[in-house]
Amino acid sequence: MRPSQPAPPRIHLCLLMAACLAAPFSHADDGAAIARIEAGLRPQVALADAPVKTESLQDAMVRLKVPGVSVAVIHDGKVAWTRSYGVAWTGGPAVTPETLFQAASISKPVSAMAALRMVEQGKLDLDAPIETALAGWKLPAGAGKPSLRQLLSHTGGMSVSGFPGYAAGKPVPSLVQVLDGTGPANTRAVRVDAAPGSAWRYSGGGYTVFQQAMIDRAGKPFDVLMGELVLGPLGMTDSSYAQPLPAALSAKAARPHDRDGKPFPGGAYTYPEQSAAGLWSTPLDLAKFAIAIQQAAAGRDNGVLSPAMTRTMLAPVMNDYALGLQIQDKGKAFGHSGSNMGFKSSLVAFVEGGNGAVILTNGDNGGELAAGLMRAIAHEYKWAGNQTVLRPAVALTPEARKALVGQYAIAGLGKFHVAERDGQLMIALRPGQWEPLYAESDKLLFVLSRNLEVRPIDADNGHTVVGSSSRAYTRVTGLW
CATH class of the missing domain: 3.40.710.10 (DD-peptidase/beta-lactamase superfamily)
Incomplete structure (x- = not known):
């Protein structure tokens, strides 16, 4: 049987709202907490001096094209509540807490x-x-x-x-x-x-x-x-x-x-x-x-x-x-x-x-x-x-921004690019996928899409390092 085609977003959202009603575990006082969670998906990294930009679960599911999600929350040593969202497959039934x-x-x-x-x-x-x-x-x-x-x-x-x-x-x-x-x-x-x-x-x-x-x-x-x-x-x-x-x-x-x-x-x-x-x-x-x-x-x-x-x-x-x-x-x-x-x-x-x-x-x-x-x-x-x-951000001097522009290569991980666009320092960790590059100090740069750090060129060894909370720092092998 040929798989059914993706449903339009409007239908998807209707199913999402319907599925949300299936919840065998929850108490009346959980309702407000659940609503705040559903409305407030949070990023991995945010600027410390600005409001954290959140996203609703519905919007995130549509943006990421994820048809179904199922959740259980543990609080005080017991299952406090469960919720299910979306569909088990495109064009199929709503996800329930019993969906495998x-x-x-x-x-x-x-x-x-x-x-x-x-x-x-x-x-x-x-x-x-x-x-x-x-x-x-x-x-x-x-x-x-x-x-x-x-x-x-x-x-x-x-x-x-x-x-x-x-x-x-x-x-x-x-x-x-x-x-x-x-x-x-x-x-x-x-x-x-x-x-x-x-x-x-x-x-x-x-x-x-x-x-x-x-x-x-x-x-x-x-x-x-x-x-x-x-x-x-x-x-x-x-x-x-x-x-x-x-x-x-x-x-x-x-x-x-x-x-x-x-x-x-x-x-x-x-x-x-x-x-x-x-x-x-x-x-x-x-x-x-x-x-x-x-x-x-x-x-x-x-x-x-x-x-x-x-x-x-x-x-x-x-x-x-x-x-x-x-x-x-x-x-x-x-x-x-x-x-x-x-x-x-x-x-x-x-x-x-x-x-x-x-x-x-x-x-x-x-x-x-x-x-x-x-x-x-x-x-x-x-x-x-x-x-x-939450990371604080400072403004770099024009000279400092200009010095960072270039193409970098990390052994085993490929290349990335740094450029200035409309006065903003930008980085493309993947080809064509540009995002702002922020500075916590003149020695430490970061992005908001993931908990990743870029350290500017070290005067002693002429290298840059890139790392994240889950990966040891990796030295760049070349700079053009």
Whole structure:
């Protein structure tokens, strides 16, 4: 069947307003807060001496061509409210709180919890070489022997950062074919190509290895095992690691859309790399997962992991990454983001205080949308993190502006340009995409589109550096 074409914005907005009414969780006093959040998506960076420019959720969904969004907010250690917006697919039904989305890499912390439960059950060893748990497939000899702890924390020296999935109608490889990089797998073999423990390197491949180890030790399919270990005990009744989804669940699932808001032909991609990317879920179910971590971190029983193992799960190993979780705000918060074909997701929760949120979308531009919405939630509930960065700006002298004009190249990242346009210093980080370049001082420049800094030429080494809060500074290799 040919996918339906994108609906006009007017129809899209009507569906958006209708879907907003579906909210099984909320109290009367949440209404005003929800309205402020819906009207006030916030930017990553803003000028400190000017009002923060906000955007409504409706306008952002139309601008970014994201058909559907689903949200759950955690407050005081419980789900305070859920809301759903837009449509499950273009021309399809409204999103509801029960609509399933691909959680993408949020699959990783959920599968990490399951692996750690098997450790507590004595079925896996956290620090022994993972090869001791593998039976039907063996990790070929490489640069070392990674442990489960190292695979969970992306310090195992493993290859293959992520997986593109398999479009509808395309052959889907077995897990062993994925691990060996043999047809019809579309990624290379998963191997140890760096010394385990020597560095942090994101590897969905490492998660696929311990997926095989869990299957070998339990003797059960991974989706069945996840249901027994985590999804069932936490009451995540609208979640499944089945890939692809069975027909009964597909009827409840959102469909993916590209950056232009067009549906992917045939619907969702299939991810046999279930541990890394295969979870279908709802914000409410993932909020239950986050609350379980908060409860155990506070010393209470969550029915899956002990408080001691939960604290191990939250302990950073390297690069602010713990066991399946990204650690934020100097250990105060945890979470993960996700990116599958046509699905973008975000989970943030605080270890103490009982706050957090989960946002799932069915559009390739959903990451930007989720980030702005998460900052609106953080602003409303006065979180310690995830706030808009307010930066002071000063005027540069004409001479200083002129000295910065030029073309720059960053090794491995490409080129960017700086120019003066109508008296304003501008930067194009991508060809033709110009935006204002502001100065916090004569030694530090910044933009508003992302938390990125540009440092002017250093008189000692003749280089410029560009960096962001999530990337170490990178030296420019050339200036023309």
